[in-house]
Amino acid sequence: MPRVSDQHLAARRRQILDAAARCFIADGFHQTSMQDVIRAAGLSVGAFYRYFPSKTDLIRAIAEETVGELLVELDAAAGVEPAPPLAEAMRQVLDIAERRISGDQRARIAVQVWAEALRDPELGELVADIYQRVRDRFTLLATRAANPEAVGAVLFGLVQGYVLQRLLVGKIDATMYHEGIVALLGPGA
Amino acid sequence: MPRVSDQHLAARRRQILDAAARCFIADGFHQTSMQDVIRAAGLSVGAFYRYFPSKTDLIRAIAEETVGELLVELDAAAGVEPAPPLAEAMRQVLDIAERRISGDQRARIAVQVWAEALRDPELGELVADIYQRVRDRFTLLATRAANPEAVGAVLFGLVQGYVLQRLLVGKIDATMYHEGIVALLGPGA
Numbered sequence: 001m002p003r004v005s006d007q008h009l010a011a012r013r014r015q016i017l018d019a020a021a022r023c024f025i026a027d028g029f030h031q032t033s034m035q036d037v038i039r040a041a042g043l044s045v046g047a048f049y050r051y052f053p054s055k056t057d058l059i060r061a062i063a064e065e066t067v068g069e070l071l072v073e074l075d076a077a078a079g080v081e082p083a084p085p086l087a088e089a090m091r092q093v094l095d096i097a098e099r100r101i102s103g104d105q106r107a108r109i110a111v112q113v114w115a116e117a118l119r120d121p122e123l124g125e126l127v128a129d130i131y132q133r134v135r136d137r138f139t140l141l142a143t144r145a146a147n148p149e150a151v152g153a154v155l156f157g158l159v160q161g162y163v164l165q166r167l168l169v170g171k172i173d174a175t176m177y178h179e180g181i182v183a184l185l186g187p188g189a
Numbered sequence: 190m191p192r193v194s195d196q197h198l199a200a201r202r203r204q205i206l207d208a209a210a211r212c213f214i215a216d217g218f219h220q221t222s223m224q225d226v227i228r229a230a231g232l233s234v235g236a237f238y239r240y241f242p243s244k245t246d247l248i249r250a251i252a253e254e255t256v257g258e259l260l261v262e263l264d265a266a267a268g269v270e271p272a273p274p275l276a277e278a279m280r281q282v283l284d285i286a287e288r289r290i291s292g293d294q295r296a297r298i299a300v301q302v303w304a305e306a307l308r309d310p311e312l313g314e315l316v317a318d319i320y321q322r323v324r325d326r327f328t329l330l331a332t333r334a335a336n337p338e339a340v341g342a343v344l345f346g347l348v349q350g351y352v353l354q355r356l357l358v359g360k361i362d363a364t365m366y367h368e369g370i371v372a373l374l375g376p377g378a
Contacts, residue, residue: 028308030219108307115304117357118297119217124357131358150369153361157350164349165342168306168313169320172342180339186375 016041016051017065020058025105029059029112060126063113066106067130070096074137087182089141090155094174097159101166111167131156205230205240206254209247214294218248218301249315252302255295256319259285263326276371278330279344283363286348290355300356320345 019041023032034055038048052058077092078084084092100107117127138159139152162177208230212221223244227237241247266281267273273281289296306316327348328341351366 028304031308111300111307112304114353114357115217115301118300119220128358131354132360135354135358145372147365147368147372150361150365151372152369153354153366154347154350154369154373157347157354157366158343159346159350160353161343161346161349164303164353165320165324165346168303169317169324171321172339176336176339177342177346179336180341180343183334183336183340184343184374 012043012047013051013061016043016048017058017061020052021062021104021106021109024059024062024109024112029055029109029116056120056123059109059113059116060123062106062109063123063126063130066100066110067134070100071133071137074134078137078141083141083143086141086144086155087178087185090158090181091174091178093155093159094162094178097163098166098174101163107163107167110163201232201236202240202250205232205237206247206250209241210251210293210295210298213248213251213298213301218244218298218305245309245312248298248302248305249312251295251298252312252315252319255289255299256323259289260322260326263323267326267330272330272332275330275333275344276367276374279347279370280363280367282344282348283351283367286352287355287363290352296352296356299352 138156142148142151145151306313327345331337331340334340
């Protein structure tokens, strides 16, 4: 095997992950074959399998990458000192979610990962781990509450519910949903 | 075809739907073949296909049935006059959700239906329609709020987030989550 630079490896990996994400968004995880991804990535079969031996490896890499970016954004929005008012922080969090929904559409892959995680114990563990890390961010947002862990879980739940309703039910947007959160929280938040 | 009673037809339908639900919960929607369901239902191939020509017909029937039962329960819990305090109503709603999670496990099928709905426009329409009906129940719960529709969407979102975290992340239960809701709502709810 010829020696290749780290930069080249990273670019190839990027090329494959982007192609896989496009395929999963368009056709679904189960309806996408490795052949589809290889074709979309424009690589040879041999080159491809050196990076990702299986579809599960692909979905794992996409999940880790997407949530990694999400955590960075959440930290930027909510990790400031002193903690922003809850209503303001949730507005920023909804905007982050909305970019995953109507922007790069990664949220559509997330829903597929959820379904797959219920069936594949290894992926289930990965999802539990990364969502625990996301939930921890919401717990930080809720430090002023009497029970930050419980309130954090509820705040995270709010956002998951927003993603699901945007994707599956429609007739809501971030502004309306945020109004609902503010109304629930009351004037003090 | 011999004449059969309505009761017989309903019993057969029940037998098939229960078998299909068991298969979908255990192996996932995509990993379950029609052969698997036919075997689990203990029917002949010919008898089976008279009831459900496709896997999509099965999942549609299960989704409609499950949400139909859910609406009845939500109406019983929240549709009373005068409307119960929000915190109390949400406790009952979480209990209803919990029965779908740790009881009959239908919530696991719901997550699969969500993923499938993003890919199959016809199923997507069905899901949008039935979840709109569920969300309308939450809007009724929020009639005292300034913006019942927005608050209803958020309350529904809360419950969806609970289901997802129970299934995918763990380390929460209905009591803790309810405490979080109460803490968020403040003492007035």
